[in-house]
Amino acid sequence: MKNYIKHDEWKIIEEGFHREENRITESLLSIGNGRSGQRANFEEKYSGDSLQGSYVAGVYYPDKTRVGWWKNGYPEYFAKILNATNWIGINISFDGEELDLSKAEILTFYRDLDMKSGLLSRSFVAKLSSGKEVEVKSKRFLSIADQEIGAIRYTVKALNFSGKITATPYIDGNVVNEDSNYDENFWIEKATQINGSVGFVYMETKKTAFQVCTGMSFRACLNGTRIEPQLSSDQKEKYISSEFTVEVKNGDELCIEKYAAIISTLYYPETKLQNATEKALKRASEKGFDKLFADQEKAWAKRWETSDIRIEGDVAAQQGIRFNIFQLNQTYLGDDERLNIGPKGFTGEKYGGVTYWDTEAYCLPFELGTSPQMVSKNLLLYRYKHLPKAIENAEKLGFTDGAALYPMVTINGEECHNEWEITFEEIHRNGAIAYAIYNYINYTGDQDYLAPYGFEVLLALSRFWSQRINWSEEKKKFVLLGVTGPNEYENNVNNNFHTSYMAVWTLKYTLKAIDYLKREHPLLYEDLVKKLKLKELKETSRWKKIIKDMYFPYDFGRKIYLQQDGFLDKELIPVSQLKPEDRPINQKWSWDRILRSPYIKQADTLQSIFWFEDEFDKESIERHFDFYEPLTVHESSLSSCIHAILAASIGRQEKAYEMYLRTARLDLDDYNNDTCDGLHITSMGGTWMAFVQGFGGMRVRNGQLNFTPFIPEGWNSYSFRLNFREAHLEFKMDKKQFSVYNHSKVNMDLVVHGQQYHLPARKELTIK
């Protein structure tokens, strides 16, 4: 838990340099534009502790798996988004004395990230060993208006001396991943070139042979006037620079504008990559920093227009929710179905850039609510395109006939994770992928997604469940053995309620999809039957048997479903009775102790109850919540959002707010002590859900938006916006009323607190 970040409605502010927290600040103030991301590293040399990080979307390396005891079926590699060529570097020296904040005396320091425009700013006054005092101001952004471009404005002012300032803008491909398994270097140089102020470093990844060309150009001004100093270029392995020296007098200010182009073979063929880089550099340098930034502001304003959430009366909460929305928006723009949302986005190496079920469970709702429909569809298509690999993956584990098991962690559809209890057993992810199809169609009404895409995935998932479930002669029921639920503090359990529920639900939903297709698109259905070799009667009759006779562990006394077989054998001591020194248990306890404890890492039984809320009555939800919440340690960043929504749905507003707080400022306050590794990007989707589905009580039922809004006590008002089908709506809740403004041209019907309302286009609805 840290609290050095200043509260502000739009900015993330560090005042004074927090040397010890530098890695945290570097994560928090990361910038990105969906195509690349950059931690808030300094432009000039810094020899202190720092995690240098530049990342390029979709460019990964299959790092050889590190494993103690190999199991059949483990993947050979873990795909990693790589630390890529450093494009921000500008080294500075004064009469040969290098500027390095690790060595200088820092007189003032300020760094902020303006979320309104995605601009990172930094300014400081430093006193060097020689006694020279200098002021530096830098601004930089990665453009979301022109995603190939990054821009930096860097000014240096002599405060108490006259002399020489030497500036060395450079590009450096000599970067490594700190988390490389065997200290490998992942990149090889293809070419470097430097010509005056324009140069590039052209790199290729080993094995995967992605190419990334990173170019720079720059210009310099002295006291606001463009200068053309003598340039001295240098070219080393994976490195180019162009250095110049200017004579300054006391009070003079040197300004460097550096433009970077970061372009990969994901978007250009190899033959055109260098040319594209040159073009982008030219574009950037012709426009110049100010014009590029004006485009950036405009593009961000548009993004905020549909996604902003405002809170009045609580600056920390306002900053928190905007930070979540901002980071999600700069991680994923949704225009490329080959990309996805990594748990840490482009803000660190750990889990960097790989895809978990987080996307389907926690990020899709955010995109559905705030982005154009195509963005959510692209998230679904990502999995659709990986279906052949998911089928291969299942075959490796002994499944047949087109059954699919999606990977727990992936970047290209192949499994990367190598812990048997997760890799092979945390199979509820298959359920999340099925649920995402339902969720997308339910929200958007886009039934056409079923054929050709959705149904093919659903069928492969149902085939998997049908084979994975077995008949228990003992129980005279179908059982699902050897699984790990979302609560990863239990491994290899039998009949995990959530997993079994998702399995059965997937079978039911696939049957419904078959009915729908047969009814609405009989010819299309015939084609699918042939293509997918569906033996309808044989396959569906087993599904129906399973649906009818599936076993779910149940406590008849408490009238609750049990997380898994044997759960009640544990010592059910509530989390509140644990000693503080035992928390968090995942840092304090050995794994076996965690496993035999009743403590729950994140919503598990409650995850399906959340997803299928309408299949449980309120009393039942209350019973489950009251049983599981006291046992939940929320040591996953994905936990408290689900609890917040459920608490809200059963009227526990204080609990909902408490749970919301844990997710909303998770990274800003470094709640889990790991923000240094990068931000919890996917859990930010959960924060949005906790807000809109928790406080707003938003649900979609029968094609209509439903709300049961309330406002946390300390707030004056809040507002949020939703894209819903053809409409765009703005919701505002204050102490007195809930109002909805229909920004769109279509009339709307919606339900608030169970009451049906009609809301014409361009009109407002107010409910006291």
Added chain:
Amino acid sequence: MKNYIKHDEWKIIEEGFHREENRITESLLSIGNGRSGQRANFEEKYSGDSLQGSYVAGVYYPDKTRVGWWKNGYPEYFAKILNATNWIGINISFDGEELDLSKAEILTFYRDLDMKSGLLSRSFVAKLSSGKEVEVKSKRFLSIADQEIGAIRYTVKALNFSGKITATPYIDGNVVNEDSNYDENFWIEKATQINGSVGFVYMETKKTAFQVCTGMSFRACLNGTRIEPQLSSDQKEKYISSEFTVEVKNGDELCIEKYAAIISTLYYPETKLQNATEKALKRASEKGFDKLFADQEKAWAKRWETSDIRIEGDVAAQQGIRFNIFQLNQTYLGDDERLNIGPKGFTGEKYGGVTYWDTEAYCLPFELGTSPQMVSKNLLLYRYKHLPKAIENAEKLGFTDGAALYPMVTINGEECHNEWEITFEEIHRNGAIAYAIYNYINYTGDQDYLAPYGFEVLLALSRFWSQRINWSEEKKKFVLLGVTGPNEYENNVNNNFHTSYMAVWTLKYTLKAIDYLKREHPLLYEDLVKKLKLKELKETSRWKKIIKDMYFPYDFGRKIYLQQDGFLDKELIPVSQLKPEDRPINQKWSWDRILRSPYIKQADTLQSIFWFEDEFDKESIERHFDFYEPLTVHESSLSSCIHAILAASIGRQEKAYEMYLRTARLDLDDYNNDTCDGLHITSMGGTWMAFVQGFGGMRVRNGQLNFTPFIPEGWNSYSFRLNFREAHLEFKMDKKQFSVYNHSKVNMDLVVHGQQYHLPARKELTIK
């Protein structure tokens, strides 16, 4: 499955060079003397596939753990017995042409290991590229009479040429472990020296700082006459050699006798190590090869006298059982309680030299039956001395008040294993360590072992179980959650019968030990109470509650104990119905599939039924055997021995023989396709058990030996010997009768087929 090894009563024979199987032969023909071991690598250069291996007892390196996903409590390192300085090397060339069987044409080749004397012999005729034909004969052994010494006699004969033979005896410390986790080199050079034909390489292990000094000296003869050729020495990093060249005529024979001394700081202080090496070399060279070998023969004859098993009418079976006994005897001599028996002994790197519960469960009975009592006691003292580390280990996992968890894998008492399901959960090993104390006392009658040693261990183990077991409100019973039984094809199960049974039995046995000590040694007991801070009433009253109310999973229909909770939910298809291409499942199936299958890797429920046979009636044993045996895949080398003994005990003689065959020639026939990595040394103890306790039906009850012997159909007769307390007995079984000869000076009472017999000293008893 291989069958290129020739059948012979005393020898392990390779006729013709089996290049592809070289690593297997190298394992099978390994020599050792308890202090060091050597694979059957060639003396002269061999550039073909080979696993070079020289191992020194107790000299280990903490290789940095390789783990994919770290868990709290994992050890930082895995202690490995290292591949040590190569002492066997003698390179040979003819007129500058190097002898290398990988490149020469091999005209004849023969290699054997004589188990009677631990002598490895090799002879071959090879034709070099130049057309030169040479005959080579080599013999070598590691002396069990003088454990610091190894000796080689190496002769080279020119068959069709005259010219120069150059011989280069050397010692080389430039060795690596193939299984090094991070390709590290584990050794540093302390010193090298070469002076004429005498030299040494003095090495130290990194981190652990063990020092090993390996010396050589040699002499040469031409056609039987000692020669003193000009020596040319070489000294490189970690390497010394002394080379000489002799002119030979066609038919001449050059003989080199090379002596090695291998001495570590386990036995000498650093200051005396080099001196001890010199002394040993001097001793060896003064005695010479023939005299040293005569001592070796004598020492082995003595060892065989108490441990040999003879089988008439089946050479393969005779070879098999002797191979098991021989390898056990050359791995562990029992004179040093710091040493133990590694699963692969000194025959390979894998699991090399580390200790598992194998020792207590499978090797102790062999030592009890065939070695002086001190040898078994030393195996127990090994664990006693590790008790403080076992208590530390338990503390790491959250246990308190002197509870001990012995490591799954260790060399110095610290845990080395890093798979949570094994490291933290395969805790039945604690039970095996308690059982070994019982087994030792029961066999030897040495009640005095309880205080000061045995009781201290038992108490720490009981304290562990008492804390590890919890009360289930649901079951109103005590339960044992989250464990892995001996059947490692189940992980993290609840209420594994074997583990729970061992836990309860340990509590009972500790209570008995307390009673015994209070009654027989009240003052000693008082001291122990103080030393161990035993709160007798409080601690034992919880134990008694557990004993009374422990839960064991039971099937009331089948009237059998279940391996664990939920076992009957599995699809109980017998192993016999699996497709051949699915076997062995651990190579063919992914781990999750194995886990949810009913297939059993090695005796689990049957392990406790074997150990506590007298607590089950015969019908109950039959029911359990008939339920579990058809589900057992015996993919552990430790499995079939237990099934053999149980089958014998319920009169299933054919089954017993079938099971015996799987263990007896496991390595000789490379049954599991892994003999290349080294031999299954600890399972050899199981083979002995299967013989003596299976065919012989040997048990110890009320201080008396009991037998229910039978003879497998194809055999004419068999005999085995037992040390039992003050007696030494020889047993012979043929088609007609069972006879026992009492070699000792004490009278004996024993039970055969339930009948009590008296056998005076030096007399024979014959039972038709």
